[in-house]
Amino acid sequence: MGEDKGIPVITIDGPSGSGKGTLAQQLAQHLGWHYLDSGAIYRVLALAASKHGITKNDPKRLKTLAHDLDVRFVSELGETSARVYRVYLEDLDVSNAIRSEDCGNAASKIAALPEVREALLRRQRAFRKAPGLVTDGRDMGTVVFPEATLKIFLTASPQERARRRYKQLKEKGIDANLNRLEQEIAGRDVRDCERNAAPLKPADDAIILDSTKLAINDVFQQVLLWLPSKLRN
Ligand SMILES: Nc1ncnc2c1ncn2[C@@H]1O[C@H](COP(=O)(O)OP(=O)(O)O)[C@@H](O)[C@H]1O
Numbered sequence: 001m002g003e004d005k006g007i008p009v010i011t012i013d014g015p016s017g018s019g020k021g022t023l024a025q026q027l028a029q030h031l032g033w034h035y036l037d038s039g040a041i042y043r044v045l046a047l048a049a050s051k052h053g054i055t056k057n058d059p060k061r062l063k064t065l066a067h068d069l070d071v072r073f074v075s076e077l078g079e080t081s082a083r084v085y086r087v088y089l090e091d092l093d094v095s096n097a098i099r100s101e102d103c104g105n106a107a108s109k110i111a112a113l114p115e116v117r118e119a120l121l122r123r124q125r126a127f128r129k130a131p132g133l134v135t136d137g138r139d140m141g142t143v144v145f146p147e148a149t150l151k152i153f154l155t156a157s158p159q160e161r162a163r164r165r166y167k168q169l170k171e172k173g174i175d176a177n178l179n180r181l182e183q184e185i186a187g188r189d190v191r192d193c194e195r196n197a198a199p200l201k202p203a204d205d206a207i208i209l210d211s212t213k214l215a216i217n218d219v220f221q222q223v224l225l226w227l228p229s230k231l232r233n
């Protein structure tokens with residue numbers, strides 16, 4: 001099915017821990033739009049590659065794996081009426097498994113391969129369905145949906161992002177080390193920003209929002225203020 005360019009898209013790009021997923025999910029739920037967590041696709045691919053013993057040094061097999069990847073997203077109502085997004089690889093629920101920092105790092109490594117990115121393009125664009133799509137990642141506004149309705153580039157200081165990730169992991173009962181997280185986040189920033197294929201950078205027409213000192217709800221309210229004028233254009 002072809003992509004319908006008349007359907008509105010909000011893109012949220014930015015580095016790890018800036019709050020992209022949180023904001024994108026809030027917006028999708030508020031607007032009743034679809035949600036695409038593009039990073040989850042790269043994470044699932046990293047998991048599948050490890051399962052099949054394919055390394056980042058084998059772009060040809062990774063490309064085939066990316067093309068054939070059996071990844072599914074299921075959105076369901078959680079206990080507090082907020083939507084919960086679950087991710088399946090083949091028929092296995094990998095929602096928690098893909099959230100480890102190891103998986104994030106592995107995803108960042110294979111995401112540097114142009115063959116892999118190309119193989120995932122069409123799959124990502126297929127999420128553009130009525131009444132609208134909110135999506136987050138690294139290249140949503142620059143490459144995947146260059147004509148998006150509203151593009152946000154969400155940042156926060158590396159220290160604040162590491163602190164958020166630390167708290168998030170601890171809340172999930174996952175052991176974490178703040179210093180190590182800071183280093184891993186810094187390493188991922190460099191790799192994601194310096195690669196040649198679709199590097200992490202704001203689109204020319206993106207609004208840059210620094211959330212270092214903003215609460216989750218402040219970020220959400222700010223974006224809601226920007227949206228109406230973009231939807232009218
Ligand atoms: N503005 C904010 N202030 C404080 N914590 C935040 C903020 N935005 C997100 N968080 C928290 O930080 C963690 C990482 O957010 P997440 O949305 O997963 O980031 P990303 O998708 O950019 O990696 C989550 O636990 C989330 O609740």
Ligand SMILES: Nc1ccn([C@H]2C[C@H](O)[C@@H](COP(=O)(O)OP(=O)(O)O)O2)c(=O)n1
Nearest residue numbers: 016017038039040042107108111137138139
């Ligand atoms: N659109 C995207 C999304 C993610 N990636 C890569 C680069 C990221 O470091 C990894 C993991 O992305 P993800 O958004 O899940 O990571 P964070 O939640 O921001 O820590 O995948 C990408 O290259 N392009």
